Amino acid sequence: MCETDHGVDRRTLLRGAAAGAVVLGGAAVGLGGALVVGDPAHASGFYNPFTAYPISDGWQAHLDRGSLGGIDYVMSVGTRLPACGGGTIQNIPYNGTGGHTVTIYHPNGYRTQYMHLSAFSLSNGASVGAGGIVGLSGGAAGAPGSGSSTGPHVHWHMINPSGVRINPLTYLASLGGTLPKTSTESDGIPGPIMWKRAQNWLRMEHGYTGPIDGVPGPNTYAALQRAMRGYGYTGPIDGVPGTQTWAAVQRLASHWGYTGPIDGVMGPNSWRGFARFLNQDRYDRIA
Numbered sequence: 001m002c003e004t005d006h007g008v009d010r011r012t013l014l015r016g017a018a019a020g021a022v023v024l025g026g027a028a029v030g031l032g033g034a035l036v037v038g039d040p041a042h043a044s045g046f047y048n049p050f051t052a053y054p055i056s057d058g059w060q061a062h063l064d065r066g067s068l069g070g071i072d073y074v075m076s077v078g079t080r081l082p083a084c085g086g087g088t089i090q091n092i093p094y095n096g097t098g099g100h101t102v103t104i105y106h107p108n109g110y111r112t113q114y115m116h117l118s119a120f121s122l123s124n125g126a127s128v129g130a131g132g133i134v135g136l137s138g139g140a141a142g143a144p145g146s147g148s149s150t151g152p153h154v155h156w157h158m159i160n161p162s163g164v165r166i167n168p169l170t171y172l173a174s175l176g177g178t179l180p181k182t183s184t185e186s187d188g189i190p191g192p193i194m195w196k197r198a199q200n201w202l203r204m205e206h207g208y209t210g211p212i213d214g215v216p217g218p219n220t221y222a223a224l225q226r227a228m229r230g231y232g233y234t235g236p237i238d239g240v241p242g243t244q245t246w247a248a249v250q251r252l253a254s255h256w257g258y259t260g261p262i263d264g265v266m267g268p269n270s271w272r273g274f275a276r277f278l279n280q281d282r283y284d285r286i287a
């Protein structure tokens with residue numbers, strides 16, 4: 001959504017606005033490291049401050065339209081933007097298509113940039129801890145600081161010590177905790193570990209923003225349906241999986257050893273194939 005409008009639908013915008021309100025209300029509790037300290041997955045001090053918001057455009061969508069990469073989270077203008085990790089602030093007003101951009105220089109040599117801000121919160125050279133507010137989101141078309149953005153959101157990317165733009169979710173995954181392999185691959189019975197791995201996969205690659213709790217709900221299933229677009233699913237993204245959704249999951253499973261019918265009825269062999277896919281090493285790390 002930075003360079004072009006990718007058609008965020010009204011429901012997504014409303015969800016984003018609602019999520020924004022929740023986070024604004026809870027921000028005072030979440031700040032100061034409460035989200036960070038005590039969570040072993042975030043022992044590095046880095047975390048994703050935007051998990052409550054829907055992703056309108058992920059990393060690949062940016063690359064596909066010629067951007068150097070980023071993640072766009074939909075949120076109402078004025079939402080407080082917490083630092084994903086501690087560091088030193090540099091504000092870059094009117095940074096070309098990125099608009100108002102805040103850079104956080106992390107002590108480990110990595111940098112974080114948030115773009116299309118409506119306001120900066122800290123002055124140049126100020127120190128910030130993980131979770132500290134560095135600015136307010138913007139992105140409304142034509143507003144000062146929006147750059148080329150066509151709708152309210154924050155764009156987030158990181159830059160590694162070599163100066164290469166990197167996917168922050170991949171970076172976080174490289175730091176985060178790990179998930180065990182699911183036994184569903186052998187017993188064919190879906191359980192919480194299988195669903196945790198599924199949620200982690202969906203968070204990494206298909207815009208899932210909910211918790212990795214092993215309890216699939218409408219958000220998990222909606223992300224699963226988005227993922228299944230790549231396997232012939234053409235139904236609605238409504239978070240209510242039906243025969244069409246499960247048939248697509250069976251099609252995925254057929255690339256991972258499932259040889260049964262594509263009938264939308266998940267049995268032990270369907271689950272085994274799905275679990276074999278989820279048990280790939282690259283989904284071990286929590287995103």
Ligand SMILES: [Zn+2]
Nearest residue numbers: 002070072155
């Ligand atoms: Zn973007």
